[in-house]
Amino acid sequence: MAVQVIDKGTIRGRRGKALHLGKGQALKLINTHGHQVVDTWAFNPDDVREYLSLEHTRPIIGKIYAEKGDTLYTNKRRPILFMEEDTSNEKHDTLIAACDIYRYNLLGCKDYHDNCTDNLRAAMRQIGIDEVECPSPLNLWMCIPITPNGEVVWAQPSLKEGDYIVLRAAMDCIVAMSCCPQDMVDIHGKGAKPTDVSYETLS
């Protein structure tokens, strides 16, 4: 049966989006401009206290990065998403919290700064969910190599325009994404500023 595009759209740079995926459906996330980190979460729609948990995923997949072919698990150790395709072949970060007002304050920002934590909350409110934890996100296209001593390196991904990832839902879920508004640290690529990404949901 041919793959059908059920829905598609754009997530504006510095903003978030949450959407429902039925079990077996997939999200294709397209890095339109080739340099945008996307913080990504997944929740059980029947109980948002069950969510994609990287601390539960790492011991099951036996790795600290997420890559093409990896299944991602909830805090009940159930499969929730499967990374079916990734044209970038990136080692996606699982270690670093979503940015938040406190992060930007520590970086010297005095005023409100857009941030992934608030983007998650706004995106979830937009689909009717008022209260949600901010679990540690899967940081798609974010490149954090670890040195042999365990030091965290802030590197940049090597992407090209239109690189995409397909995440297949292993259970009914809500997927939330934030086009990370980080513009005080080079994280999207050398000198790159936050941009739009686009998405399609697939049968």
Added chain:
Amino acid sequence: MAVQVIDKGTIRGRRGKALHLGKGQALKLINTHGHQVVDTWAFNPDDVREYLSLEHTRPIIGKIYAEKGDTLYTNKRRPILFMEEDTSNEKHDTLIAACDIYRYNLLGCKDYHDNCTDNLRAAMRQIGIDEVECPSPLNLWMCIPITPNGEVVWAQPSLKEGDYIVLRAAMDCIVAMSCCPQDMVDIHGKGAKPTDVSYETLS
């Protein structure tokens, strides 16, 4: 002024304990038998939704392990604990979720198995807090080296009887601990089974 022991006690093997620390007070945790992993959490007593968060700590300390001399931060990026002493000089794990009923089910356990997640909840209820998240724990004396490819290795710590850690409170906090009841995977040391640890709270 001499250090005063305010309180002391034993945490039974396979069980948990939560206690209050005032800002500036310290917890001395003693690995009595020299082979016991202790999952450890810390919460703001005025709002337990603020807690020691390893995903927020890693980017600030720039490392994936916690060691003597490190400050640990909350999900509001405030200092909550400082690892003032550690006679083991271990690189303590920050990456792996607390064990839970799902973990033991996946390991083949058909009946209820003691676990750190339930120990946290029981310990918090014991001091009057009914509802609490189970954040990713600081796994004291748990040794998880990472290979250059990002693979997780289940290693064992090299401890001696009586090794101890001192955690100094950077703010008023509740510290919760669980003597990890893991007895299906060698994590406390080759062939070692869960044992008691003891603690002192210090001025």
